[in-house]
Amino acid sequence: MDLPEAWKTEDGSALTLRRLEESDAEKLIAFVRGLSVAARYFRFGSGDYDPGLDETLRYCRLHHDEGTHLVVLTPTACGEQVVGSARYVIQPDRTSCEFVIVVADTWSHHGVGHRLIDALLGCAKAQGLQKIHGRILASNRDMLQFVRGFGFAISDSTEGDWMKIASLDL
Ligand SMILES: CC(C)(COP(=O)(O)OP(=O)(O)OC[C@H]1O[C@@H](n2cnc3c(N)ncnc32)[C@H](O)[C@@H]1OP(=O)(O)O)[C@@H](O)C(=O)NCCC(=O)NCCS
Numbered sequence: 704m705d706l707p708e709a710w711k712t713e714d715g716s717a718l719t720l721r722r723l724e725e726s727d728a729e730k731l732i733a734f735v736r737g738l739s740v741a742a743r744y745f746r747f748g749s750g751d752y753d754p755g756l757d758e759t760l761r762y763c764r765l766h767h768d769e770g771t772h773l774v775v776l777t778p779t780a781c782g783e784q785v786v787g788s789a790r791y792v793i794q795p796d797r798t799s800c801e802f803v804i805v806v807a808d809t810w811s812h813h814g815v816g817h818r819l820i821d822a823l824l825g826c827a828k829a830q831g832l833q834k835i836h837g838r839i840l841a842s843n844r845d846m847l848q849f850v851r852g853f854g855f856a857i858s859d860s861t862e863g864d865w866m867k868i869a870s871l872d873l
Pocket residue numbers: 741742745746802803804805806807810811812813814815816817818837838839843845846848849852
């Protein structure tokens with residue numbers, strides 16, 4: 704998988720997709736704190752979720768053997784800003800992985816989510832993984848529709864009616 708990937712949106716904004724680095728910790732925290740209550744609820748299961756530095760650093764230090772964390776950044780007057788984040792974590796069977804994704808509300812419907820999922824699937828395949836799945840709240844209709852577009856199958860979870868599983872063979 705060739706990363707970083709750089710492109711411009713229709714309005715000329717510059718975006719870069721690359722692997723998360725340890726020096727991104729503060730940017731990732733600012734990104735999560737800037738998300739709407741709805742985005743935080745759908746992504747983290749809690750509308751007031753706030754990441755601590757320790758937890759964020761754990762993600763930043765995710766080893767290649769454990770998974771991959773990607774971010775999309777854009778330059779601003781105050782420095783680079785994270786506008787999207789996606790990660791997969793390799794499961795104990797070593798052949799499958801679980802993913803999560805979130806895009807800044809102000810950047811939704813600009814293709815950032817598509818870029819992140821495409822790159823995440825590319826990295827997972829390149830790492831020899833065979834299956835990817837995500838846990839998605841049943842009320843998160845936009846996300847369920849979004850992943851269907853990538854060929855994910857949606858099934859019930861053992862957790863209850865409120866949680867769905869989106870899965871894809873890589
Ligand atoms: C679901 C989510 C990741 C989608 O991210 P996004 O960046 O808005 O996704 P995209 O812009 O790539 O695609 C969304 C729609 O925008 C439109 N779109 C795509 N590229 C576009 C572009 N360049 N310009 C304008 N619109 C575009 C498409 O209509 C697309 O619809 P489709 O899925 O039917 O193709 C985002 O809404 C999100 O973060 N949700 C909250 C977190 C969450 O629910 N996470 C799931 C649990 S882990």
